Amino acid sequence: MIAFMIRRLFQALIVIFIISVIGFAIKQSVGDPVRELTGISVSEEERVEFREKLGLNDPWYVQYGRFFGDAIQGDLGTSFFYKRPATEVILEKAPATLELVFVSSLIILLFSVPLGVFSAIKPDSLFSRALMGSSIVGVSIPVFLTAIMMVYLFSIKLSWLPSYGRGELVMLGGWGTGLLTLDGWLHILMPSVALSSIMLPLFIRLIRSEMMEVLESEYIKYAWAKGLTHRRVWFVHAFKNTLLPVITVGGVQLGVTIAFTILTETVFQWQGLGFMFMEAVERSDAPLLVAYLMFVGIVMVGVNTIVDLIYGLVNPTIRIAGVK
Amino acid sequence: MSSIRSYIRANGMTSLLEVKDLVIKFALRTGEVTATNGVSFTLEKGERLGLVGESGAGKSVTGFSIINLISKPGYIASGEVNFLGEDLARVSDERIRSIRGNRISMIFQDPMMTLNPVLTIGTQMTETLHQHNPQMSKAEARAIALDKLRKVYIPSPEKRLGQYPHEFSGGMRQRIIIAIALLTDPELIIADEPTTALDVTIQAEIMELLMELCETEDMGLILITHDLAVVAQVTQNIAVMYAGSVVEKGPTAQVVADPQHPYTQGLIAALPQSSGHGERLNQIPGMMPTLKNIPPGCSFNPRCPHVMEVCKQQVPSLRSGKNSNLAACHLYPPEKDNPSAR
Numbered sequence: 021m022i023a024f025m026i027r028r029l030f031q032a033l034i035v036i037f038i039i040s041v042i043g044f045a046i047k048q049s050v051g052d053p054v055r056e057l058t059g060i061s062v063s064e065e066e067r068v069e070f071r072e073k074l075g076l077n078d079p080w081y082v083q084y085g086r087f088f089g090d091a092i093q094g095d096l097g098t099s100f101f102y103k104r105p106a107t108e109v110i111l112e113k114a115p116a117t118l119e120l121v122f123v124s125s126l127i128i129l130l131f132s133v134p135l136g137v138f139s140a141i142k143p144d145s146l147f148s149r150a151l152m153g154s155s156i157v158g159v160s161i162p163v164f165l166t167a168i169m170m171v172y173l174f175s176i177k178l179s180w181l182p183s184y185g186r187g188e189l190v191m192l193g194g195w196g197t198g199l200l201t202l203d204g205w206l207h208i209l210m211p212s213v214a215l216s217s218i219m220l221p222l223f224i225r226l227i228r229s230e231m232m233e234v235l236e237s238e239y240i241k242y243a244w245a246k247g248l249t250h251r252r253v254w255f256v257h258a259f260k261n262t263l264l265p266v267i268t269v270g271g272v273q274l275g276v277t278i279a280f281t282i283l284t285e286t287v288f289q290w291q292g293l294g295f296m297f298m299e300a301v302e303r304s305d306a307p308l309l310v311a312y313l314m315f316v317g318i319v320m321v322g323v324n325t326i327v328d329l330i331y332g333l334v335n336p337t338i339r340i341a342g343v344k
Numbered sequence: 345m346s347s348i349r350s351y352i353r354a355n356g357m358t359s360l361l362e363v364k365d366l367v368i369k370f371a372l373r374t375g376e377v378t379a380t381n382g383v384s385f386t387l388e389k390g391e392r393l394g395l396v397g398e399s400g401a402g403k404s405v406t407g408f409s410i411i412n413l414i415s416k417p418g419y420i421a422s423g424e425v426n427f428l429g430e431d432l433a434r435v436s437d438e439r440i441r442s443i444r445g446n447r448i449s450m451i452f453q454d455p456m457m458t459l460n461p462v463l464t465i466g467t468q469m470t471e472t473l474h475q476h477n478p479q480m481s482k483a484e485a486r487a488i489a490l491d492k493l494r495k496v497y498i499p500s501p502e503k504r505l506g507q508y509p510h511e512f513s514g515g516m517r518q519r520i521i522i523a524i525a526l527l528t529d530p531e532l533i534i535a536d537e538p539t540t541a542l543d544v545t546i547q548a549e550i551m552e553l554l555m556e557l558c559e560t561e562d563m564g565l566i567l568i569t570h571d572l573a574v575v576a577q578v579t580q581n582i583a584v585m586y587a588g589s590v591v592e593k594g595p596t597a598q599v600v601a602d603p604q605h606p607y608t609q610g611l612i613a614a615l616p617q618s619s620g621h622g623e624r625l626n627q628i629p630g631m632m633p634t635l636k637n638i639p640p641g642c643s644f645n646p647r648c649p650h651v652m653e654v655c656k657q658q659v660p661s662l663r664s665g666k667n668s669n670l671a672a673c674h675l676y677p678p679e680k681d682n683p684s685a686r
Contacts, residue, residue, distance in 0.1 A: 238457035244413055245452075246445035246472045246524070256471075260462045336462060336508040 039317035097307030106311035116292030136227025155221030184289035271327030366423035394575030397585035449525035455517035466505035594669030604665030
């Protein structure tokens, strides 16, 4: 297990290194820092001098070395717009996005497992057929459209839910959370449902098809032959085997969910990373864009590593491969 | 054997298992297909019966029908499966579940596919015990599991209980499956091609083990196989199946030495040891019909060397041949009084 973890962490580091190269490349090609940092009144000579001082005339690998060295210490440059370290801005915006992703994942988990399992066990029931039909619709409608329709229905027509913002926040250290107040929950409900609207149907279908395949296997037939109850066969014998591929895909999809926050946050004016990212693109705030990329990359690598470790716990053959 | 039977019948004892005119059908989209057509056989307590035939003859589905576990869309259309006088084809789901894995155990064909890959051997053993004896303590169940593992000669069973199936070889896994079958001291074991997926050297080992355990534990065995040599070694009686029907049955030694039905004769002639050294192996010409196009009359008639006009029109009933074997063949005069004779 430990060998497996070390190998996995090593792989994670390589991925992070590659992300840093891409981040650096973007920084090099998006905008001119001198133009962004200086005003109109600065003369051409001063600009040249400034450029030299910032090290922008050094060869790219020296610049990359500096970038990487700073990045390791958590310094990803200063946001042109906020005039503050990009890392600081990211960390300030991250809780909003992470909470949104967390609540969406919770929704996906709470609904996809029972619905997927049910539609696998009773594939011919009316409910399963209706579920499969509606899940196609769910997958097909883009997130921003779902979001706008929800705002129209629940905020404008019914005035049940607020249409923008995070509501009342409670500060826990540096983390502003909306999950401790009712107002916060009312605000997060619609964005998280909208965000989960793509992944939920996918997960239901994934769990259903995996489970149906497992139910056809010999060891399930054998479990029936042992006289076990439906509950035991479905939820212990079949479900545990269904989990393996679902965990793998789930980890990747969680990363995709983070990407989808850009759309959701824009529609709901959700003050998170996605919203910040859109603003940074408009302002061509290169350090902030790079910081966003690095942050999301690291979160994804982290999530995938955790998912792999969980997979190792569920799948006995993986564990052995690590030990021996 | 027949003397034991007449003794049992005379004393009014019920047979362990009596399958009577079993018809199994598959409801396919293109229409219904008959998988077995009136299969009948009887098994006494402690008796070992071989169910022999080619792939697709309906042996496996017959075996699974005994515990009412035919894969959909198959179902028992008619007939009876009397287990100690109780018709298992008609009992409640609850009742049949209390018999499965408890009083009738199954051994499947491929041990690599039969055990659940994500559960330990210990879990897969004790869950059966707990299922059928809800009051049993964990320690008790563990002790029984260990005892059965020892019976199938698994070394250091204490350590093995915590391991997963992938840590065992095929032969070991089949031993474990036999141990699972023994857990609840069943009256009957149904083994569906238990050695087909194993190495030849291990095949003999497993068969010997199974036979030994059936004898010491006084368990009935239905051995489903296409391997006549294995059946001859292990069983006392044989039922030969062809295209969904039993075509011949009788004491194993007699069926092998003096087969009555032309199909059985062909099967035995096809054994490699029946051909002389350096000769071509014998084979039955043609192929077994698929379930969808079984010919009218005797289903074997297109391949039969002794085919007569009557064979193409009338389905032959089981009747005595030249010895006490029963054969479904028009070569022998019918027994009018008792069509499903034993």
